[in-house]
Amino acid sequence: MRAALSFLTPFAGARVPTPRALRWFPLVGVLLGLALGGLWWATAKIWPLPVAALFVVAADLGLTGMLHLDGLADCADGLLPHMSKERRLEVMREPTVGAFGAAVVVVFLLARFAVFATLRPAPLLVAALWCVSRTGMGAVIGRVPYARREDGLASAFVGVPVPVVAIVVIMAASAALASAWSVPAGPVAVASSLMAFGAIVAWARWRIDGFTGDVLGAAGIVGETVGLLVAAARW
Secondary structure, eight states, X not given: OHHHHHHHSSOSOOOOOOGGGGGGHHHHHHHHHHHHHHHHHHHHTTSOHHHHHHHHHHHHHHHXXXXXXXXXXXHHHHHSSSOXXXXXXXXXXXXXXXXXXHHHHHHHHHHHHHHHHHSOOOHHHHHHHHHHHHHHXXXXXXXXXBOOSSOOTTGGGTTOOOOHHHHHHHHHHHHHHHHTTOTTHHHHHHHHHHHHHHHHXXXXXXXXXXXXXXXXXXXXXXXXXXXXHHXXXXX
């Protein structure tokens, strides 16, 4: 659990990632989601929803150390332009952010803010979606080829897949958690989040023949955001 927290958040100190941490990814997602959902609910009692939304978006960046947002920016810079596979991987490793990355980050932050600023606070929904994104990360590792020849952020987990049964159970539990918030909006949001996550991984496999740590972060951000947008639809 400490290794999972260390990998997915700025907490628990610096630790070497181990395959055993993968089994704790979904729980970390639930805890992050409940913390953010609770903050959303509490701040909405004091301030108007747009102010509460600002707190939630900022807290999410802080609780994740902006690791996933950095992955989104790197993937946008590396996967959107026309270039060779080798050049894509080089661009994704560079610490700078280009025009593609900056634009995509702004759009997704605005989308998340818009949902939190208009939807009634739903801690269970956030917990479900954040759990789905971290479970998706564990599902990809060990089943999708690692794109880099050299070691990277996620290379310590390669070759150790999370059991399919565990993934199915966790996804079903996430749908049930979202159902406690709203039916059918909750389960549909969870399913949409999962499909969006898978679409980003499939796109990365087409572009760079596999995944990287950046791809996992980007897929998590996209999956969460799509789930939020679906939940905010006029059901």
